[in-house]
Amino acid sequence: MPALLVVYGIANVVGNAIVGRFADRYTMPILLGGLIVLAITLAVFAGFADNKVVSEAGLILICTD
Incomplete structure (x- = not known):
């Protein structure tokens, strides 16, 4: 779970930096x-x-979108 939260946080920061511009x-x-x-x-x-891998990737994309 902590690794998933780290990936989520990084995806949010990168997404905001790129899309925000x-x-x-x-x-x-x-x-x-x-x-x-x-x-x-x-x-x-x-x-x-x-599928665990697809579910986790989907969760990250859903939360960061």
Whole structure:
């Protein structure tokens, strides 16, 4: 669990640093892209919920999106 929290924290910091720079200029494309990534991630998470690796990767993507 601690390793998962570390990865989650790093993903949040990197995501905010990268997306934050573009969010002011390209608000709607960033929002649309985020919703598309979230929808795909939720579908994959639901389909592979029994696979530990895919579930953890999906959880990180869902929480950071």
